[in-house]
Amino acid sequence: MKVKEGIHDPNVTTTCSAKDWIAITLGKLDGMTAFTAGKLKVEGDLGLLTKATQFFKKYTPPAGDDQVEEGEELIVKKQILSIPQRFATGPVMGKFLNSFKEKKIMANKCPECGRLQLPPREICAECVVRATDWVEVGPEGVITIMDVTYYASPDPLTGESRETPYISAHFLLDGCKGHETLWHELNPEDRDRAKKGDRVKPVWNENRIGAVTDIKYFELID
Amino acid sequence: MKKNRNVGIIGVGQSVYSSHREDVNQPEMIHEAVVEALNHAGMTIDDIDCIVHGNMELFEMVHQPDLWHTLGSGAFGKETMRVTTGGTTGTTLCCTADYLVASGLHDVVIAIGFEKLQEGHTTGGITNMADPLWARQLQTGALTGMTAEQVISEFGEERAKKASMKYRIQMDKHAMKNKKAHRRLGLEFDQGDDLMESSPALVGELRMIHMCSQSDGACAMIFASEEKAKQYCKQPAWIKDHITVHREECFCAFGDAPVVLSHRYAAEKLFERNGIKNPRKEIDMFEMYDPSSWWGLDWLREFLLFEGDEHLKMIENDEITIDGDFPINPSGGVTASNPIGATAMVRVAEAALQIMGEAGDHQVKKKVNQALASGFGGTLWTVLFLLTREVPYALNKSGQTM
Numbered sequence: 001m002k003v004k005e006g007i008h009d010p011n012v013t014t015t016c017s018a019k020d021w022i023a024i025t026l027g028k029l030d031g032m033t034a035f036t037a038g039k040l041k042v043e044g045d046l047g048l049l050t051k052a053t054q055f056f057k058k059y060t061p062p063a064g065d066d067q068v069e070e071g072e073e074l075i076v077k078k079q080i081l082s083i084p085q086r087f088a089t090g091p092v093m094g095k096f097l098n099s100f101k102e103k104k105i106m107a108n109k110c111p112e113c114g115r116l117q118l119p120p121r122e123i124c125a126e127c128v129v130r131a132t133d134w135v136e137v138g139p140e141g142v143i144t145i146m147d148v149t150y151y152a153s154p155d156p157l158t159g160e161s162r163e164t165p166y167i168s169a170h171f172l173l174d175g176c177k178g179h180e181t182l183w184h185e186l187n188p189e190d191r192d193r194a195k196k197g198d199r200v201k202p203v204w205n206e207n208r209i210g211a212v213t214d215i216k217y218f219e220l221i222d
Numbered sequence: 223m224k225k226n227r228n229v230g231i232i233g234v235g236q237s238v239y240s241s242h243r244e245d246v247n248q249p250e251m252i253h254e255a256v257v258e259a260l261n262h263a264g265m266t267i268d269d270i271d272c273i274v275h276g277n278m279e280l281f282e283m284v285h286q287p288d289l290w291h292t293l294g295s296g297a298f299g300k301e302t303m304r305v306t307t308g309g310t311t312g313t314t315l316c317c318t319a320d321y322l323v324a325s326g327l328h329d330v331v332i333a334i335g336f337e338k339l340q341e342g343h344t345t346g347g348i349t350n351m352a353d354p355l356w357a358r359q360l361q362t363g364a365l366t367g368m369t370a371e372q373v374i375s376e377f378g379e380e381r382a383k384k385a386s387m388k389y390r391i392q393m394d395k396h397a398m399k400n401k402k403a404h405r406r407l408g409l410e411f412d413q414g415d416d417l418m419e420s421s422p423a424l425v426g427e428l429r430m431i432h433m434c435s436q437s438d439g440a441c442a443m444i445f446a447s448e449e450k451a452k453q454y455c456k457q458p459a460w461i462k463d464h465i466t467v468h469r470e471e472c473f474c475a476f477g478d479a480p481v482v483l484s485h486r487y488a489a490e491k492l493f494e495r496n497g498i499k500n501p502r503k504e505i506d507m508f509e510m511y512d513p514s515s516w517w518g519l520d521w522l523r524e525f526l527l528f529e530g531d532e533h534l535k536m537i538e539n540d541e542i543t544i545d546g547d548f549p550i551n552p553s554g555g556v557t558a559s560n561p562i563g564a565t566a567m568v569r570v571a572e573a574a575l576q577i578m579g580e581a582g583d584h585q586v587k588k589k590v591n592q593a594l595a596s597g598f599g600g601t602l603w604t605v606l607f608l609l610t611r612e613v614p615y616a617l618n619k620s621g622q623t624m
Binding site for chain 2: 025076081085087089093097118145147148149151168183184185192212213
């Protein structure tokens with residue numbers, strides 16, 4: 001995150017890692033706990049900062065400290081849902097994911113218009129025919145567009161805030177053309193030097209299970 | 223175009239939009255909107271034949287919330303139906319109410335859209351909307367900086383950023399006139415250059431200031447047959463036409479292709495079948511579902527079928543202001559208030575209020591004969607509404623257009 005000096009005249013300045021800050025805004029980390037643990041450094045008016053916790057009031061447990069108007073008790077009930085799920089991949093998506101185990105990226109091809117689909121789908125919805133042919137593409141390619149994410153979505157598999165920044169990107173793999181891009185992530189360390197058109201290769205995980213996470217990310221080829 | 227009956231919008235109710243409506247539970251919040259809509263139409267709940275209810279279940283994780291909400295919605299003992307189509311839910315609720323009245327099944331239908339985003343986790347909910355086999359892992363919630371990057375690469379960094387900030391500040395100026403709006407920040411244009419640097423970056427050049435809010439709130443609208451509408455309302459807002467457009471795929475839509483093609487397609491079809499040749503001239507105002515100021519300015523081009531930089535010029539030349547030649551979102555739009563299940567409905571409701579001349583402090587000065595309202599969803603849907611001041615169709619007894 002880029003921080004500029006001299007624009008404002010702050011009463012209090014805080015310094016902490018992006019991950020901790022997001023955890024504070026999500027209510028996963030208490031600001032005072034972060035301060036006492038040395039994760040949050042403060043310069044200036046500490047008293048003012050304690051008032052800042054009300055910015056994130058939405059996420060703080062309602063019982064206890066909050067001041068409520070006299071004679072009125074507003075109860076807010078807190079619940080946390082945890083739902084283990086299993087999703088069938090089906091044969092087409094299953095073939096695509098399974099090929100990751102051999103470090104291969106497979107697209108399927110429409111027999112009529114010839115376009116490739118990545119990830120593959122059962123039919124080409126433009127031609128309304130089954131896309132039965134398979135083509136191995138990549139694994140190298142070029143960046144077509146990239147999104148540097150500073151504000152983390154929670155990781156849906158763990159519920160934890162992700163490390164930021166991370167880069168969501170589209171890659172045109174060798175053998176693909178036009179809009180036949182693959183959506184994955186780019187190595188965050190390439191953030192400052194990566195640009196559209198740069199060549200990339202996938203970094204595979206050692207332990208591959210047939211999932212999107214088998215590719216750790218793509219990274220620049222030097 | 224064949225329509226069985228004309229349908230008029232005769233009542234609009236909105237709760238106050240806010241990040242925190244902990245003062246009320248869900249049925250109570252909905253009740254605020256329902257009561258206001260009934261009062262606006264001069265009706266009681268006894269005059270309502272059917273209730274259409276909708277939101278995005280994955281945000282609050284309450285399934286069949288319409289059952290819980292019965293006391294607030296007034297649905298007890300009445301026909302009822304639930305609709306949920308993601309971000310477009312609000313506009314789809316309007317489509318459903320239109321179908322129910324136009325078909326002759328019911329004479330008076332109330333549609334209710336709501337969301338209490340503070341009771342769930344919006345970004346978590348949106349991420350879980352993505353397909354679980356591939357996209358869920360990669361989703362960045364509803365946030366993307368790709369449109370910003372595309373606009374910047376097409377028009378240059380300075381012009382693009384200035385236009386985006388000007389659009390955002392203009393929307394805030396509109397919101398300042400709307401007491402129901404959630405974010406009324408009181409921004410001034412000379413803050414633009416500072417804000418585009420100092421506002422926290424979310425994704426790429428999409429910054430906090432550009433992005434819509436997460437709001438709590440409810441909207442209710444009453445739809446009536448021509449006979450009932452004329453009986454209860456001096457100037458209903460009539461439904462001329464609406465169109466819903468989906469893309470056939472989602473994956474590539476996020477690729478190198480333009481993100482939203484469904485807007486332009488919807489506009490082309492809607493204008494063509496209603497004989498609109500120059501939407502910029504023939505339409506008087508537009509309530510657009512603008513999730514961020516980058517999308518707002520980019521989508522202006524799509525909906526008005528521009529090819530070049532006319533959309534940027536409209537912003538630069540103050541044509542989109544409440545007093546301008548083509549007002550956009552006099553209500554403040556989605557960047558000001560975003561109770562998601564209601565958001566798209568609020569667009570139609572606000573366009574209707576402009577035609578009725580009852581938008582209050584944010585009423586546009588010019589007479590609104592024809593208004594446009596759009597809905598958008600993360601599943602890349604577009605719903606586009608065309609409302610008119612005049613009764614749109616002369617119908618014979620068998621419902622054929624004369």
